[in-house]
Every structure is written in structure tokens, then in C-alpha cells.
Amino acid sequence: MIWDWDYTRELLPSLLHGLRYTVQATLLGYVLAVLAGLLWAVLRRSGNVVVDQAVRWVVEFVRSTPLLVQLAFLYYALPATGVRFSALVTGVIGLGLHYSAYTAEVYRAGIADVPRGQWEAATALNLPRRRVWLAVVLPQAVRRVIPPLGNYLIAMFKDSPLLLVITVPEMMHEAQAAGSPTGRFLEPFTVAAVLFVFVSVVSSVLIRRLERRYGTV
Amino acid sequence: MWDVIEAPILWQGAWVTVQLTLYSAALAFALAFPFGLAGISRHAWVRAIGRFYVEVFRGLPALVLMFWFFYSLPLAGLRLETLFAGVAALGLNYGAYGAEVVRGALKAVPKTQFEAAVALNLRPAQRVRRVLLPQAVPLMLPTFGNQLVELMKATAIVSLISISDLMFRAQQLRSSTGEGAAVFLVILVMYFVIAQAMLLLVRYLERRSERTLGRVRAEGAAR
Amino acid sequence: MEPSDASAGVLPKGGTPGIRFDKVVKSYGGNAVLRGLDFTIAPGERVTLIGPSGCGKTTILRLLMTLEKADGGDIWIGDRALTHMDKGGKKAPPSEKHLHEMRKQVGMVFQQFNLFPNMSVLRNLTEAPVHVLGDSKDEAAERARELLEMVGLAGKADAHPSQLSGGQQQRVAIARALAMRPKVLLLDEVTSALDPELVVGVQDLLRDIARQSDLTLLCVTHEMNFAKDISDRVLMFAEGRIVEEGPPEQIFSAPAEQRTRDFLQAVLAT
Numbered sequence: 001m002i003w004d005w006d007y008t009r010e011l012l013p014s015l016l017h018g019l020r021y022t023v024q025a026t027l028l029g030y031v032l033a034v035l036a037g038l039l040w041a042v043l044r045r046s047g048n049v050v051v052d053q054a055v056r057w058v059v060e061f062v063r064s065t066p067l068l069v070q071l072a073f074l075y076y077a078l079p080a081t082g083v084r085f086s087a088l089v090t091g092v093i094g095l096g097l098h099y100s101a102y103t104a105e106v107y108r109a110g111i112a113d114v115p116r117g118q119w120e121a122a123t124a125l126n127l128p129r130r131r132v133w134l135a136v137v138l139p140q141a142v143r144r145v146i147p148p149l150g151n152y153l154i155a156m157f158k159d160s161p162l163l164l165v166i167t168v169p170e171m172m173h174e175a176q177a178a179g180s181p182t183g184r185f186l187e188p189f190t191v192a193a194v195l196f197v198f199v200s201v202v203s204s205v206l207i208r209r210l211e212r213r214y215g216t217v
Numbered sequence: 218m219w220d221v222i223e224a225p226i227l228w229q230g231a232w233v234t235v236q237l238t239l240y241s242a243a244l245a246f247a248l249a250f251p252f253g254l255a256g257i258s259r260h261a262w263v264r265a266i267g268r269f270y271v272e273v274f275r276g277l278p279a280l281v282l283m284f285w286f287f288y289s290l291p292l293a294g295l296r297l298e299t300l301f302a303g304v305a306a307l308g309l310n311y312g313a314y315g316a317e318v319v320r321g322a323l324k325a326v327p328k329t330q331f332e333a334a335v336a337l338n339l340r341p342a343q344r345v346r347r348v349l350l351p352q353a354v355p356l357m358l359p360t361f362g363n364q365l366v367e368l369m370k371a372t373a374i375v376s377l378i379s380i381s382d383l384m385f386r387a388q389q390l391r392s393s394t395g396e397g398a399a400v401f402l403v404i405l406v407m408y409f410v411i412a413q414a415m416l417l418l419v420r421y422l423e424r425r426s427e428r429t430l431g432r433v434r435a436e437g438a439a440r
Numbered sequence: 441m442e443p444s445d446a447s448a449g450v451l452p453k454g455g456t457p458g459i460r461f462d463k464v465v466k467s468y469g470g471n472a473v474l475r476g477l478d479f480t481i482a483p484g485e486r487v488t489l490i491g492p493s494g495c496g497k498t499t500i501l502r503l504l505m506t507l508e509k510a511d512g513g514d515i516w517i518g519d520r521a522l523t524h525m526d527k528g529g530k531k532a533p534p535s536e537k538h539l540h541e542m543r544k545q546v547g548m549v550f551q552q553f554n555l556f557p558n559m560s561v562l563r564n565l566t567e568a569p570v571h572v573l574g575d576s577k578d579e580a581a582e583r584a585r586e587l588l589e590m591v592g593l594a595g596k597a598d599a600h601p602s603q604l605s606g607g608q609q610q611r612v613a614i615a616r617a618l619a620m621r622p623k624v625l626l627l628d629e630v631t632s633a634l635d636p637e638l639v640v641g642v643q644d645l646l647r648d649i650a651r652q653s654d655l656t657l658l659c660v661t662h663e664m665n666f667a668k669d670i671s672d673r674v675l676m677f678a679e680g681r682i683v684e685e686g687p688p689e690q691i692f693s694a695p696a697e698q699r700t701r702d703f704l705q706a707v708l709a710t
Contacts, residue, residue: 064412076397185288333554337568
């Protein structure tokens with residue numbers, strides 16, 4: 001069997017439509033991951049041993065189990081809470097929570113890198129705890145966390161095809177759907193693969209550039 | 218829920234997951250070293266080959282690669298064993314990550330060690346094999362350990378091409394029992410246990426390799 | 441020359457080549473370090489390079505050890521050029537094989553010792569003789585033990601470098617360089633990284649080695665007493681060239697050049 005360019009042209013619109021879902025899920029999931037990860041990191045510094053250990057093990061659990069299984073779990077468990085989520089929202093929650101386990105570690109390391117003297121100085125000035133975090137610690141930690149956080153955006157993009165398991169019409173799902181009736185999978189999956197490499201290589205170049213501009217000063 | 222935990226097919230599935238992890242890790246390992254070494258070569262074209270492999274196979278999700286091997290290659294005239302499609306996709310993908318770890322660790326060995334090897338007239342291959350690699354391998358271990366867990370997690374995708382791993386068995390059990398949430402919660406715990414066991418093993422290896430680096434602690438110094 | 445003890449037997453003897461730098465040029469990113477450097481060292485001669493720090497003395501040693509490539513000019517060890525090969529009467533860039541041949545004559549001791557941390561002291565000494573020179577393991581180990589005895593570390597063969605003091609590590613590094621039976625020995629500020637109380641011991645060892653062998657010795661140091669002690673001749677290096685040379689007594693007591701006087705005054709003041 002040889003490559004069929006007409007077929008490829010026919011496929012392209014639905015694959016690009018799928019790519020839009022892929023990008024959407026990645027970006028929304030990323031926002032969740034960046035915020036939730038920060039919450040875990042701050043909770044781990046709460047000074048309460050029970051909270052600290054509980055968060056630590058939950059994060060460890062989320063990080064060392066497969067995203068694919070977590071998505072399947074959410075897909076069947078979420079409706080039991082009585083709220084109905086669309087497949088896309090379920091996917092965003094799954095993707096975001098999974099990666100929040102990684103970003104939490106990034107923040108933890110970034111916060112740990114802020115010199116002890118900064119905490120002590122803030123205490124000596126009698127700053128309230130909120131101000132210590134918002135005005136002293138986090139602004140200093142942010143610069144240290146930008147490069148690794150950028151890498152996780154790309155990692156999430158590459159994990160987004162897993163959403164097909166819960167029927168989100170992202171690109172791989174569309175490619176599979178396009179090939180199924182005829183069994184002609186060469187073109188859809190090849191084009192999808194090329195698009196994936198293209199987007200991830202381009203975005204890593206972009207992220208490197210952002211890092212150089214805004215990264216560790 | 219107990220009938221779910223006791224279902225023998227889950228245990229069979231867990232064993233398949235462990236096996237898949239080991240096969241893919243072996244392939245990834247076998248790819249990581251040559252391509253990582255290529256990354257520090259003196260010859261630009263060798264470095265370019267290393268770069269190409271890393272960029273392409275790091276940029277491609279293992280799932281995409283696996284579907285391509287499984288669905289597309291047969292149409293181009295090459296039929297792969299199902300298991301092979303899964304292992305090849307995971308191995309190529311994690312081999313690319315591994316190659317970066319190998320390259321990074323080799324570059325982290327102080328340049329002066331390389332210079333000492335030159336001054337002792339070791340040949341280029343000997344410099345790598347006898348001086349750089351023995352010092353670089355202990356540096357790689359912690360990251361390799363984390364990647365082994367990542368790889369183990371990634372094996373769940375093979376369920377999508379009907380390899381009967383833990384995730385696939387769970388899907389089967391879900392359709393026969395209808396207890397989706399319970400089944401997946403149980404196998405999440407099983408994955409977690411496998412991951413922790415792997416981490417323990419890696420930590421043990423790390424402690425052993427620290428000694429080969431000559432970072433002998435006080436009790437060693439007293440000998 | 442009186443080899444007073446048996447250890448002299450492990451030191452290389454005979455067949456020592458000289459060294460010649462011929463209009464050697466080297467720069468790092470537009471910063472010219474060597475600007476047409478010329479000098480000659482006779483076979484078996486012991487020469488010390490002095491001069492302001494950071495001006496390229498170490499570069500001279502690194503060029504001889506092939507750790508750097510010259511941008512221009514020729515470097516000769518004996519009657520063979522390090523910087524080029526002769527290919528049908530024409531100059532050709534040196535192959536790795538050619539460099540390998542040339543390096544057989546040269547050994548180097550580094551400022552930071554650069555012992556292999558993953559190997560025992562003994563293996564640091566036997567690794568290259570076994571795998572480069574093709575010595576048998578027993579042969580290499582026996583020679584290594586003799587060398588360790590000579591540098592006063594007979595009991596440390598099985599220790600790891602991290603278990604040794606700086607002075608001990610540097611003694612091992614000296615023994616390791618000698619284990620390759622070089623004809624030329626390069627010493628790159630070998631006592632600069634040592635605690636003050638360990639400096640003299642290492643210097644004494646090197647002086648003994650210099651007296652008991654016919655190694656051609658090229659040494660970079662900031663220790664003027666050591667330079668006086670060990671060398672037949674001192675080269676004052678500044679701004680990419682040799683500005684003055686002569687026997688140590690002359691350079692240290694009656695330097696002719698203003699730059700040498702300034703340098704010596706600055707060094708001796710500290």
C-alpha cells in the first residue's frame with residue numbers, strides 16, 4: 001500500500017479539529033496543574049504534621065500511578081458525586097491533577113531554595129504569614145520554578161492523547177475514528193505523529209526562549 | 218470491592234505490567250547509552266544523529282508511536298507482533314529520555330578527569346569506558362530510577378492495543394462487574410505498590426554505587 | 441647526582457628528548473595568550489616558567505600535553521612535531537594516532553591532582569600502564585607499589601583518593617604520571633592547591649625525583665624557592681612571550697628586565 005495524498009487532504013480538517021481539543025485540554029489542564037501544585041506545596045509548609053504527611057502521600061500516590069488509569073477512574077467515579085462533567089472537563093481535571101503532583105515538587109524545591117535568612121528576616125520584621133508568602137517567599141521562588149514548569153507544559157501536551165480513553169475527541173481519537181471504517185491507518189496516524197512532533201519541537205524552542213528571557217536571573 | 222481485589226486476572230495483569238516494564242526498560246537502556254554517547258562525540262555528524270533521535274522520539278508520545286507501529290506499519294507491509302509494538306514504542310520513547318540522562322551525566326563528570334585520562338595517554342574509547350562512564354553511571358541512577366517508574370506508568374497504554382496488562386484486565390473486569398470506580402481504584406493501588414517497590418530497588422542500587430565512586434563514609438575511612 | 445636509595449630504579453632513565461616551541465600562537469576568544477612564543481629546552485634540562493598568574497603559563501603545559509591545540513606555530517618534542525605530521529613532505533594536521541605516539545613521552549601532574557575517584561590508589565597507578573602500555577597486571581602492580589613506596593605511601597595502595605589528604609593525593613598523582621615512564625614531566629602548579637604545611641613535603645619529593653632521573657622537566661610554579669631549587673634555568677613569561685631567561689641565581693638576584701623585577705617584588709612581598 002502506498003501513501004494516498006487525496007486521503008491525507010481529506011483527513012486534515014478533522015485532525016486539526018482534534019488538535020484544537022488537544023491544545024485546549026493541555027492548556028486548561030496546565031492552569032489547574034500550576035495552581036493545584038502551588039496549593040500542595042504551600043500546604044506542605046503549613047507546619048501541621050498531619051496535613052504535611054497527608055498531602056505528601058497523596059501527591060506521591062498521584063505521581064506514581066498511570067494517568068490513563070486515573071482518567072478511567074475519574075470517568076467512572078465523578079458521576080457518583082452527582083455532578084455530571086463532560087468528557088473534556090473530566091480530562092482536564094485528570095490531566096491537571098496528575099501534573100499538579102509534579103509541579104508541587106517543582107514549587108517545593110523552589111521554595112526550599114529561598115534562603116533561610118529570608119524567612120528569618122520576614123519574621124524579624126513581624127510580617128504576617130500571608131505577607132511572608134506573597135511578598136517575600138513566592139516572588140523569589142517563582143524565578144526558580146519557571147524553567148521546570150515550562151517543561152511540564154510540553155510533557156502534558158504529549159500525554160493529552162490519553163484522553164481518547166474517555167472519548168475526548170482529541171487528535172489521536174480523530175485519527176483512529178478516521179481510519180476505522182476503511183482500516184486505512186497509515187495516513188491518519190502518520191499525519192498525527194508529524195503534527196505532534198512539530199508542535200512539541202516548536203513549543204520547546206519557544207519555551208527555551210522564554211526561559212532565557214524570564215528565567216533565573 | 219473484595220471480589221475485585223481477589224480477581225486473579227488482576228494479578229495476572231500486574232505480572233504482565235511488570236514484565237512489559239522490564240522489556241521496555243531493557244530496550245530503552247540499550248538505546249540510551251549509544252545515543253547518549255553520541256551526544257558527547259567530537260564529531261558533529263555523530264552528535265547530530267544523537268540529537269535527531271532524541272528530538273524525534275522525545276517529541277512523539279509513546280501512544281502515538283505505538284498506534285503507528287500497530288495500525289500503520291502493517292499497511293506499509295511490516296507486521297509487528299502486538300507485544301513488540303508496545304515494547305518498541307515505549308523503549309524508543311524512554312530511550313530518548315535516557316539518552317539525555319546519559320549525555321548529561323557524562324558532561325557532569327569534571328573536565329579535568331577527561332584531561333587526566335588524556336595525560337595518561339588512554340585512547341578515546343578507553344577514556345569513556347574506563348574513566349568517564351564509571352563516574353557517570355552513579356550520577357544517572359537517581360534519574361533512571363524516576364524514569365523507570367514513569368515507564369512503568371506509561372505501560373498502561375498497551376491496553377489500548379489489547380495487550381492484557383493490568384489496565385486491560387481492569388477494563389475487562391469493569392465490563393463484567395460494572396464496578397468501574399472500584400476496579401480502577403484497586404488497580405491504582407496496585408500500580409502504586411509496584412512503583413514503590415521499584416523505587417526501593419533503585420535506592421538500594423544508588424547506595425551501592427556511591428561506594429564505587431569512592432564516596433566512602435566515615436566507617437570506610439577508618440579501615 | 442647520587443641516587444641515594446633503591447627507589448631510583450623506578451625512575452625513567454635515558455633517551456630524554458628536548459622541547460622546542462617555534463612561533464606558537466594561541467588565543468581564547470580574541471584574547472591572545474601566546475603571541476609567537478619561542479623557546480627551547482635541552483634534553484634532561486629542568487626548566488621553570490614564572491610570570492603573572494592567568495597569563496598563559498599553564499597553556500604552555502596544556503599544549504604539550506595535547507589538551508589544547510595551538511592556533512599557529514610548531515611544537516617539537518625531540519625530533520618530531522606535536523603540531524603536525526609529515527605527509528609526503530607536506531604538513532598535515534596530527535591524527536589521534538600521531539598524538540597518541542607523542543603523548544607516550546610526556547607525563548603531567550595537575551594542580552588539582554585529578555585522581556580517578558572511582559578507582560583505588562593502586563588502580564589509579566596501574567590502569568594506564570595495563571591498558572595503554574600493555575603491561576601485565578602483576579608487572580604494573582609491582583611497579584606501582586615501588587612508586588608508592590618512593591612517594592612514601594606504601595600503605596595506601598588500597599585506599600580511595602577521597603580518603604587521602606591533598607598532599608597524599610598529589611603524591612599519588614606524581615606516582616601515576618611516572619608509572620607511564622614518561623621522558624618529559626610537566627608540573628602544573630602542583631603545590632598551589634595544598635595546605636601550606638603539606639607543600640614542603642611534596643616539593644622535597646619532586647626535588648628528589650628531579651635529581652635522581654634524567655627527565656626533562658617543565659614546571660609552572662608560584663613558589664620561587666622551589667623554582668630556585670629545582671631548575672637549571674628559569675623562563676620569565678609575560679604577555680605571550682618569554683621576556684627574560686637565565687639560571688635561577690641570575691633571575692632571582694639580578695633580573696635584567698623591569699617586568700621581571702616588578703613581578704618578583706610583587707610575589708616576594710606576599
